[in-house]
Amino acid sequence: MASSAGYNKMFPVSWTELHRDARALAWRLADLGPFKGLVAITRGGLVPAAIIARELNLRLIDTVCCSTYDRMERGAKVELLKGTSAENDKGEGWLIVDDLVDTGVTARAVRALLPKAHFATVYAKPAGRPTVDSYITEVSQDTWILFPWDQEAVMAKTIIELKGSQQ
Ligand SMILES: O=P(O)(O)OC[C@H]1O[C@H](OP(=O)(O)OP(=O)(O)O)[C@H](O)[C@@H]1O
Numbered sequence: 001m002a003s004s005a006g007y008n009k010m011f012p013v014s015w016t017e018l019h020r021d022a023r024a025l026a027w028r029l030a031d032l033g034p035f036k037g038l039v040a041i042t043r044g045g046l047v048p049a050a051i052i053a054r055e056l057n058l059r060l061i062d063t064v065c066c067s068t069y070d071r072m073e074r075g076a077k078v079e080l081l082k083g084t085s086a087e088n089d090k091g092e093g094w095l096i097v098d099d100l101v102d103t104g105v106t107a108r109a110v111r112a113l114l115p116k117a118h119f120a121t122v123y124a125k126p127a128g129r130p131t132v133d134s135y136i137t138e139v140s141q142d143t144w145i146l147f148p149w150d151q152e153a154v155m156a157k158t159i160i161e162l163k164g165s166q167q
């Protein structure tokens with residue numbers, strides 16, 4: 001599945017695994033609060049944000065709406081579509097949640113809006129890791145994390161078919 005962006009491994013995550021990993025992140029964040037509220041980075045941050053908000057009993061939820069990738073291709077820049085009122089106090093006391101950090105360009109753009117907030121992602125790759133404060137699971141830079149909402153059930157290839165396609 002090599003892509004032009006250099007992804008050649010797939011890390012599929014099920015709904016159960018995502019729920020478990022987001023709850024593990026919430027356990028870590030529980031000692032770092034209390035937080036005034038949570039800012040989810042759309043769209044990928046929305047599902048982990050719902051799980052974490054439930055665990056930390058946060059009811060004040062806002063979004064930063066942005067778009068960086070089109071499927072597996074990174075765009076030329078991060079498109080910021082909507083900011084948040086949390087910018088008024090530079091994000092102080094707020095928790096930012098995204099599903100993952102890859103190169104870190106999205107995290108840097110959102111941090112520029114909310115420099116005092118705590119930035120948490122469920123998954124992290126090495127290039128983006130320094131741009132977040134908390135994460136749970138690290139995968140290698142050449143791995144594409146395949147979320148449950150991007151998956152569909154299909155008939156799996158046999159090992160013989162897979163080996164044939166490599167020859
Ligand atoms: O560290 P980076 O290289 O910036 O990549 C990480 C960002 O890429 C994905 O978002 P995407 O732009 O694909 O939009 P989506 O959340 O709507 O899927 C992911 O949800 C992160 O927000």
Ligand SMILES: Nc1nc2[nH]cnc2c(=O)[nH]1
Binds near residue numbers: 102144
């Ligand atoms: N789903 C998904 N989106 C991404 N955006 C940047 N990297 C990734 C990734 O590994 N998986």
Ligand SMILES: [Mg+2]
Binds near residue numbers: 041043044045
């Ligand atoms: Mg995203």
